[in-house]
Amino acid sequence: MIGVVVGLLLFIMFLEWRNFGTSAANRITVAGAVVVLLWMAAYARQPVFRGTLAGYWEKDLLKIVDLAPLFISMGIFSTAIQQSGVLALIQPHLQAVVDALGPFAIVALPILMVACALVGIHPFISIVVFGQIISALHMPVPPISLALCLALGGTVSYIVSPFAGMILTLARFLNCRTVDVSLRWNWVFCAALFVEGTLFAYLWGRLWG
Template sequence: MNNICKMALLVITLLHVTQLFMPVSLELLTFFTALLFGVGLFIQKSGFRTITLFFFTLGTLILIYYKLPFSIGMQSLTSMTNIIAIIVVMQLFSIPIEVGHYSDTVEYWLKKLFKKESSLYLFAMIVTNLFASFLLFGTVPVMVSLFNKALKNSVSQYQRFFATAIMRGYTLALFWAPGAIIILLVMQVTHVSWSQLFVPGLLLSLIGMLTSYALEHFTRLNKPIVTMSEMLSTSSSIAKNAPKQTAHIILVIISLIVGIGFLERFSIATGTGRILLAGLIVSTIWIAYYRKKPEFKTVLKNYGESGIMQATDFSVFFIAVGLFAGAVDHSGILSYIQPLLQESVNHLGIFSILVIPLLFIFIALCGIHPLVLAVMFGKILLSVSLPLSSVSIALILLLSAAISFIISPFAGMSLMTAKFLHVTPLEVSLKWNLLFCSLFLVEGLVFAYLWQG
C-alpha cells in the first residue's frame, strides 16, 4: 500500500509540474487522485480519516442530489491536488537540512549570542519562523532536535518556553511562507495572489513575534542564562561553518521569494504553480550542492522510504475537501445562504469583522479543522458584500486559522508539540497561549481592516 501511495503522490506531482508547460489529461489526473484516495484512506490516521470521510461523503451526496455532470465531479476531486504537489516538493528541503547538519549551526549561534531568556526566546521564534517557511510539517521535530539539549537545563519553565516559542514561531510563518498549506488554500478560495499577501503577511508575522516577545519579556523571561557556556561545547569546524550555513538558509528563503516574484512578473504559471516551480528549482539546487557528501545517499533513501509518506494524511484529506468545495461551488448552495448572511452583515456593520473570526475560532475549538473552515468561510465571505478588499478578507482568514492552530487542543500543532514535550494539549494551547492569541487577534483585525491593498 505504501508503494502505491508513493507512486500516486509522485505521479500527481509530476503531472502538475508538466501542467506548467503543457495541458495534462484530466482523466489521468483523476485516476491517480482516486488511487491515492482509495489506498491512502486505509493508512490515514483515524483522526484524519473520520473528517476526511465526512467531507468526501457530503461532497458526493451534493454531486448526486444536484445531478451534476461527471466532469464536474472529476474537476472537484482533483481541484486541490496542486496543493498536494506543493507539499511533496516542499518536503524535499528536509534532505539538505539533514545532510548539511544545519542543526549544529543553530546550536552554535544559540550558545554564542544569548545571555538572557527573553533574547533566547526571540531567537527560537525567529529560527522556527524561518525553518517553517520551507520545512512545514517537519518543523516541530527539527526544532526539538535543535533546541532540546541546549534549553532543557538553561531556562526556567522549560516546557512553556519551548511550546510557546515553537508554536508561535511556526504559526506566524503561515502568514507569508509560500509553501504553507493555509496560505495556498486562502489564495485559491479568495483569488488573491501570493505577492499581494506577502508584504502584509510578513508585517503581521513581525507584529505577532514582537507582541509575543514583549509579553514574555515583561511577564516571565527576564532571567539570565547561567549554564549555557558550561553545558555545551563547540568544535572548530562547526564554528567555521556557521556563518556560511546561516547564509545558505537566508539565501534559500530569498531565492524562493524572488523566484516566485519573477515568475509572477512574467505571468508564468498560476499562483500555486509558481510556488511549485520555484520550490522545485530551489530545493533541487540545494540538494545537488550536497550530492558528494558521504551520507547523501542514505538520507535520500530514507526520504524515499518514509519521508514522502508524511504527505499522505493531508493529501487524502485535501482530496475530500476539494470534492466538497467543488460540489458546493457548482451546486448553487451558497446562493441560498447569501441573503441571510448579507442581512446579518448589514445588521452588524463593521462589527461583522470581529464576529467572523470569533465564530471561526469557536468552531475550530469544537474540533473542526481550520483548513476546512478557511475554505468554507472564504467561499461564504466572498459571496456577500463586506466593507473589505479581497486581501483584507484573506488576511482575516489567515489570522483566524493561525490563532485556531495555536489554541485548539485538537489541532495537529498542539497535539504534536504536547507529545514531544510530554505535557497535555490543553496546556500547550489554551493555558499558555490564550493571552497572546487574544492580543494578536485584536492587532490582526485592526491591521487587516486598515490594509485595503
C-alpha cells in the same frame, strides 16, 4: 531556514510578476520544487546527505502517506459545498449579521474560520467557503481588509486546527498528540497574531483601501 523561506516567497512573487503558469497553484508548485532542488544541491556533498535522504524515503515519508486521502476529501467536500446551493441559502442571513456588526465584521470573519477549524472543518475548506461568501456580500469595510482578514483566519486556523495536515505531520514526527501541538503549544502565539493581524487589516484598509 529563514533564507529558504525568503527565497521561496521572492521566487513566487517573481513568477507572479511574470504571469508564469495558468494559476497560483502552478507557480507555488514550481517555486517549491526549485527551492527544494537548490537546497538539496547545496548539501549534496555532505557525508550524511545520502543517509539522510535514504532515511527520509524509507521511514519519514511513510508517516505522511495516509494524509493523501485527507487532501483528496478536502477537494471533494469544498466542491460539493459550492455546488449544493447552501451558500445561496444562507447569504441573506449572513448579510443581516454583517450589517449589524458593521466594521467589526472583520473581527468576526477570522473568529468564525478558527471556530470551524476547531470543530473539524479543514482550514482549506473554510478559506474557500468564506471567500465565496464574502465576495457575494456587501461589506462595510474595504476589500483589502477582508482579503487580509481571510488570510489571517486561514493562517491561524492552520496553526490551531488539530485536523490540519501540517499539525498532523508535526505530531507524527514529534510523537505527541495533535492537540498538544495545535492548542497547548500554539495558542499564545496565535492570540498575538490574531490581534496584530486584525489591527493591521483594519488600518491598512483605512489607509489604502
